[in-house]
Amino acid sequence: MTVLDRRELLSMPFALWLAEAATEGEQVIPFADTKPFNPERPTLPWEQTTAWITPTEHLFRVGHYGYPDVNPAQWRLEIxxxxxxxxxxxxxxxxxxxxxxxxxTIECSGNAPAGGLIGNARxxxxxLAPLLKEAGVQPEAVEAVFFAADASTEKIRGGEYQQNFARSLAVREAMKDGVLVCWELNGAPLDKNHGAPCRLVVPGWYGVAWVKWLTRIELHDRAYLSRFMGRDYVTIRGEKQGEKTIWRETSVGRMNLKSVVGRVTRRADGSLRVMGAAWSDGTPIRTVELKIDNGPWTPVEIAKENRNPFCWVFWTYEWKGAASGEHTLTSRATDARGRVQPAPDDPFITLKKTYWEANQQAVRKIKV
Incomplete structure (x- = not known):
């Protein structure tokens, strides 16, 4: 028996709202940095995005050690x-x-400020929690480690070791209600590119935590530090304290607050419609604002039909009287905790020396 999340039911009218917003006859105004869609390496084509659910063919895919073929009939999950x-x-x-x-919503931690390594899917x-409870997690266990079928040889301190891709979560995170062992995406069985036959779903966390081709879950009493926990997917960020800069290395984890201008169209009356999205780690989005060129920050309209904290929200702004020529469009989101999406020149961004977790405001350029 399938149990639909209550928030799913609340979100269904949103598709109708967006369909109305994307009426026929509106002309898409391309961004200056638009790249053609590549089905071999799919990323979300923002300018074509008019549906709240991302088609599977537009979802990004990442294989750290390739894309293994796993026979579903022979596959087993060990705990x-x-x-x-x-x-x-x-x-x-x-x-x-x-x-x-x-x-x-799933976002790759390597997604650019206005990148397409993101999607919203069913x-x-x-x-997972009932499975762990059935197995009887011992009190001393602090982490659940999720191993995948993809593997390769890693050189570690002069030696060579066969390693499977793996990521860990604290037991309290693994036990959260929304974490799933997943076998279906957008109404169809997972395919090889998206982790068949089973993958992890971890709402509010970057995609690297959503381990694909899942084969084994181990409970450990200490931190697990493989290549993809302790060496890669580590953000180096500085903080100014007086004349000193304190540098910290942190493992990529929960998604940062982010928004983007995704699509601009010209309507029959000559006005422009600006559309975009905002998302977070599950903290509700309180406001989204838009800045045109060097003008003031102006509130936009956020769709009321969908307020699922682990899904993106779409927003719109009616732009009238736009002058001919080049313009810049920048959005920023604020969440319910008062956190504001940082500007590109914010020290939180300028003192980040790795490309992961890039959530700065994206400046989009168009020519009207």
Whole structure:
């Protein structure tokens, strides 16, 4: 039996709202940095985005050690380590558990300020927490480590070691209600590019935590530090304290507050419609504002039909009297905690020395 998240039902009218916003006859005004869509390396084509649910063919894909072929009939999920009752489950056994379908936004931690490594999709699977409780997580376990089928040889301190891709979550994070072992994307079984037969879904976290081709979950009593926890996917950021700069290395984790101007169209009466999206780690979006050229920040209209904290929200702004020529459009989001999306010259951005977690305001250029 499939259980639809209550927030799914609340979001359904939004598709009608967006369809009305994208009426026929409106002319798309391209951004200066628009690149042609490449189906071999898909990224979200913002200027074509008129649906709240991202088509699977527009969802980005990442394979750290390639894209393994995993036979669903032979696939098993192991839950082992510091547990009282180790489990080994087939795909059919998982599907006989409680099934949940939920819509969640996924963003790659390497996404650029206005990049297309993001999408909003429907994910179906079974909640992870009941599986961990059935296995009996021992009190000393502090992390759940998720191992994938993709593997390669890593050179570590002079030696060579076969390593599977793996990421970890604190047990308290793994136990959260929305975390799924997922086998279906947008109403169809996962394909190889998106982690078939099963992957993890971790709402509010960057995509690297959504381990694809999932095969094993281990419970550990100490931090797991593989290449993709302790060396790659580590953000180096400085903080000024007087005349000193304090440098910190932190593992990529929860998504940062972010928004982007996604699409500009010209209507029949000559006015322009600016559309965009905003998202976060699950903290509700309070406001989105738009700045045109060097003008003031102006509030935009956020769709009221969808307020799922783990999904992006779409917004619109009616721009009348736009002068001919080149213009810049910049959006910024503020969340319910009062956090404001940083400007490109904010020290939070300028003192970040790695490309992961880039959530600065994106300046989009168009010619009207």
């Amino acid at each position: 082992t380590g510091l547990v009282n009752r180790p489990l080994t489950l087939s795909l059919d056994e998982l599907k006989r558990r409680k099934v949940r379908e939920q819509t969640v 994910w179906k699977g079974t909640p």
